[in-house]
Amino acid sequence: MAIGDHTAFEALYDEFADLVFSIALGMLNDRGRAEDAAQDVWVKLWNAAGSFDGGRSSVATWVTTLAHRHVIDLIRRSNVRVGDRTNHEPGDEIAERLDAGSDTEHDAVVSVMGDDARRALAELPPLQAEAIGLAYFGGFSQSEIAAKMQKPLGTVKTYMFQGMRTLRDLLDVNTTSTNHTAR
Amino acid sequence: MANDTPHSDSHDEFVELLVPYALGLLDDADAVRVKAALGADTALRDEYSAIQETSSKLVGSVPIVPAPASVRARVFEAIGAAAQRPDAVAAADDAAPAVAPVVPINRAVSSWHVRWTRFALPTFAAVSAAACIALAFVATNLHGDLDDTRNDLAKQGAAADAGFAPHMVSTSGDLSPASGALLKVADGQYVLVLRNVPDPGLGKSWQVWTKDQRDQIKNVAQWKSDDDTRYVLLDSADITDVMVSLENTTAPLATPSGPPVASVSV
Numbered sequence: 284m285a286i287g288d289h290t291a292f293e294a295l296y297d298e299f300a301d302l303v304f305s306i307a308l309g310m311l312n313d314r315g316r317a318e319d320a321a322q323d324v325w326v327k328l329w330n331a332a333g334s335f336d337g338g339r340s341s342v343a344t345w346v347t348t349l350a351h352r353h354v355i356d357l358i359r360r361s362n363v364r365v366g367d368r369t370n371h372e373p374g375d376e377i378a379e380r381l382d383a384g385s386d387t388e389h390d391a392v393v394s395v396m397g398d399d400a401r402r403a404l405a406e407l408p409p410l411q412a413e414a415i416g417l418a419y420f421g422g423f424s425q426s427e428i429a430a431k432m433q434k435p436l437g438t439v440k441t442y443m444f445q446g447m448r449t450l451r452d453l454l455d456v457n458t459t460s461t462n463h464t465a466r
Numbered sequence: 467m468a469n470d471t472p473h474s475d476s477h478d479e480f481v482e483l484l485v486p487y488a489l490g491l492l493d494d495a496d497a498v499r500v501k502a503a504l505g506a507d508t509a510l511r512d513e514y515s516a517i518q519e520t521s522s523k524l525v526g527s528v529p530i531v532p533a534p535a536s537v538r539a540r541v542f543e544a545i546g547a548a549a550q551r552p553d554a555v556a557a558a559d560d561a562a563p564a565v566a567p568v569v570p571i572n573r574a575v576s577s578w579h580v581r582w583t584r585f586a587l588p589t590f591a592a593v594s595a596a597a598c599i600a601l602a603f604v605a606t607n608l609h610g611d612l613d614d615t616r617n618d619l620a621k622q623g624a625a626a627d628a629g630f631a632p633h634m635v636s637t638s639g640d641l642s643p644a645s646g647a648l649l650k651v652a653d654g655q656y657v658l659v660l661r662n663v664p665d666p667g668l669g670k671s672w673q674v675w676t677k678d679q680r681d682q683i684k685n686v687a688q689w690k691s692d693d694d695t696r697y698v699l700l701d702s703a704d705i706t707d708v709m710v711s712l713e714n715t716t717a718p719l720a721t722p723s724g725p726p727v728a729s730v731s732v
Contacts, residue, residue: 304533325541344522397527454523
């Protein structure tokens with residue numbers, strides 16, 4: 284999409300607006316914050332239009348990646364994420380939800396996932412699925428995941444990489460990768 | 467560096483960093499190293515593309531909720547306002563995109579052989595040291611488009627150098643909220659990293675300059691947006707210092723109008 288092409292941008296917006304908003308709402312669990320986040324994502328997409336390379340990734344991947352990264356950044360900056368159960372402000376829906384449940388961290392992470400993701404992750408070894416779920420839907424860093432899972436950081440990295448490799452097949456990702464092995 | 471060697475040690479070293487890289491979880495130094503590795507290793511790029519596609523499918527499977535109409539209105543109001551800004555016209559005139567352009571190595575430098583102004587030179591000279599590099603510029607989001615970066619790095623056989631201690635960038639004035647470092651990517655090849663770069667303001671831009679051993683000043687990059695992280699790739703030649711100035715125009719200047727707001731010696 285060319286920079287400054289309003290028509291193309293409107294078409295892009297109409298195609299992916301619901302997806303962007305849904306990613307933000309699912310992970311932030313706060314409609315107001317999700318709306319703000321979605322707006323920020325779209326402005327970023329507008330500004331970044333010139334950097335999109337259609338040959339390297341699909342439009343959907345580009346939009347989803349940018350939206351997901353932005354929301355993860357918001358979660359990490361705001362310190363309101365799955366598992367952060369203390370010092371939250373009134374109206375903090377994620378923290379309140381976490382306060383209410385028992386195994387809420389796991390439940391909250393799973394609740395964000397769509398059916399396809401849930402089914403695919405269910406096919407993975409549980410520790411790989413847990414690491415990926417916490418990273419992708421909980422916004423946790425690998426160090427935080429290592430602490431939560433009480434596993435070495437290197438082990439968590441391996442879980443995530445191997446899990447993503449398996450998910451590649453489970454989610455039917457087309458790739459030109461030559462499937463090199465990581466260690 | 468990998469240099470398209472699929473099973474090299476560096477490939478294996480970097481491959482498990484791709485997931486956190488894709489998620490934006492690496493620290494600056496590691497992110498720069500991965501970025502450089504992606505520029506030199508085709509298999510690693512394939513792996514990264516696959517991870518991006520997989521991540522997209524994973525995340526994109528969230529239950530869909532219709533976006534409120536109010537968001538649409540806010541988005542188009544925001545980009546409409548941006549398009550009407552005077553600097554947007556200037557950007558169109560000089561073919562500079564609204565976001566910082568990705569300028570391939572050796573293309574950005576040629577027209578910027580200029581002398582530093584008498585006013586700015588003393589300040590710049592105060593932070594000078596010695597070394598040689600030719601400058602090129604890649605202003606791109608770390609997790610954004612990598613094509614020009616990797617193409618140029620691949621041409622140069624660039625490698626990240628974990629043993630090089632980052633040189634800290636001194637910032638002042640309007641750029642004081644930012645922090646930065648100069649990282650070595652390979653022999654004669656560095657990356658200037660600036661974090662928390664603020665918006666320069668309407669009609670203004672950040673402009674990056676280098677000084678070589680003959681005291682020649684070159685304008686090598688300019689941008690007019692705020693950024694979480696800004697990367698400027700410096701490629702070998704005859705440069706001793708790198709600095710950033712705030713200019714009251716979005717057009718690239720031949721000479722800086724004032725003292726630098728950020729500087730680092732190579």
